Amino acid sequence: MIPDSAAAFPVTVDVVALTVRDGALQVLLVDRLLEPFRGTRALPGGFVLPDESLEDAAARELAEETGVVAPSGNGPGPGHPWHLEQLRTYGPQGRDPRGPVLSVAYLLLAPAFGLPAPGGDAAEAAWFPVPDAEEPGPAGTAPLGALAFDHDRILADGVERARAKLEYSPLATAFCADEFTIGELRAVYEAVWGTHLDARNFHRKATGTPGFLEATGRLRAEGPGRPAELYRLAPSVDPAAAVLHPPLLRPPATPAPPT
C-alpha cells in the first residue's frame, strides 16, 4: 500500500543536552569511536530502532553514550526536573557521507550531573562550555565550529531555542534541582543569556509572576549572607506548555563582567 516511489530513510536522533555548570552554559559532547567523523566531537545520538519512538531513541542514545539515564518523557513528578523536547529535523540530503540520513534533534535541559563510564559508539562524554557569542572564540576556548556532521548548526539552533524559551516559559527551573533559591535561578538566566541581571528586580519579577514559583517555607544557608528561601516550580503546571505573563525578557545587550 505504500507506493514504490516512496523511499525509506535511516533516521537518527541527536541530543543537544544543555546544563549550567560553573556559571556557564555547557553542552554534552562525545568523541566518536566509529566512522564517519571518527575521533571528532559530536552530539550524542544514533540510529532509531524499528519499534522505537523518537523520544525513546533519544533517551536510549543518551544513556548508551553518556551513561545518563533520562526519565522517559518530561517527568511531571517532583525529582524529575529534566526537560526533553523535540528541536527540529534536519533533511536527508548532504549531511552524512554515507548517504541520505534524516536526523531528528532533541533538546535536553537538565541540572548539572556527573558522567558515568561511557560506552556504545562514543567515548569521553564531557561537558563543554558554549561560548557567549555565536562566533567561535579566538583561542581554543570554543568547541563550536569543529563538530561532526551538521552538529554545529544543530547546537546553535538548540542554544537559541533554550535562550528564547527562558523568556516566556518556566523552563529555567529544568536547570535547577528540585528545590532551589532565587539566586540559583538567576544564575541560570545569567549563564544561558550571557548577561548580568539585577538581583533585586529579578527576585521581584520571579516571585511575582503567577504560575511560576511556589515557596516551600524552608531556608538554605550557603556561605556568608542571609539564608535564602527555597522555592520549587509551581505545581499543576506543565512546564513545557505554561506561559509566563509577563515574560522575563532578556536585556538588549550588556555582557556580564567575567567574575
Add this chain to the structure above:
Amino acid sequence: MIPDSAAAFPVTVDVVALTVRDGALQVLLVDRLLEPFRGTRALPGGFVLPDESLEDAAARELAEETGVVAPSGNGPGPGHPWHLEQLRTYGPQGRDPRGPVLSVAYLLLAPAFGLPAPGGDAAEAAWFPVPDAEEPGPAGTAPLGALAFDHDRILADGVERARAKLEYSPLATAFCADEFTIGELRAVYEAVWGTHLDARNFHRKATGTPGFLEATGRLRAEGPGRPAELYRLAPSVDPAAAVLHPPLLRPPATPAPPT
C-alpha cells in the same frame, strides 16, 4: 557502514497551509482518494522521494494535490510573500495503519489564493475555517476532529505556531499581498488570534515598530472612508528570523464580536 540494527522508515511531509479569507483563519484540506482514510479529509502531503529535500517534497506535494505552485524556499524577493517553515516531526509509531511512518510537518503562511484543478492522490482541495477555540464547534462548523491520521494534532500545532509567531515576528505580512494597508494587516492579526484590536493603537504600534513596515507613499481607496496608505514589509529583513521589538502581544481574552 550503517548498522543493520538501524531501521529505515518511510517519510512523509504534511503541509499545514494557512491563509486569511473572509475575515477568518482558514486551512487547506484535501479529500483522500486512496487508502488508508480514503474519503477522509486530510492535510495535503505525501511521501518523500529518494533524492528530495524535505522542503522540496512539501512544495511538490502541495503542487500535486492542490495545483498550487509554491516558491521553493522562502522567497526573499518581492512578489513572494509566502512563508514555508518546518513545524515538527511526528514519531514513527502508531500514526499510520500501514506501519511505522515518519511525518515531517511544514507550515505554510500565504495570502488567499485560488485553487486550480486537483490531481494526484487527492481531490477537492478547499479552504476550511479554523474554529476560534480549539474545541470543535457545536454545529458542523468545525472541520477539526475529523481529519485523517494524526492531522488534527498537527493542525492544532500549526495554528498555535502561527498565533505565537505573529507576536514577535513580521510574519503576519506573509498573509498579505505584496503591498497592503494597515487595516488589512490588522485584519490578519484579528483573524489569526480571534480577537478584536483597537485600530488606532494598532496603527501606531505597527508603523512605529522599527524593522517591520516600509511606506510606499501610495494610497489605496476601497469603499467609503479615507484612503489608506500602502505599506510593504521592510526590506533587508529575513521575515523568518527578524524579531519585532517591542512585540505585538495578543490580548489575554476577548473574542471579536462577529460583524
Add this chain to the structure above:
DNA sequence: ACAAAAGTGTTTTGTCTACACCCATGC
C-alpha cells in the same frame, strides 16, 4: 449630510529599571 474608515493626540495605567535601604548570616 451622513456613514465609514484612516490617522493623530492625550490621558491614565501599569510595568521595567535603577538604586537606596534593611535583614540575616559567616568570619
Add this chain to the structure above:
DNA sequence: GCATGGGTGTAGACAAAACACTTTTGT
C-alpha cells in the same frame, strides 16, 4: 564590626490601553 548575599521600597523612564478628535473618502 564588616563583608556578603537575600529581600523590600521607591522614583523616574517607558510602553500600553482607552478614547476623544480630525481627515478624507463613498453614497
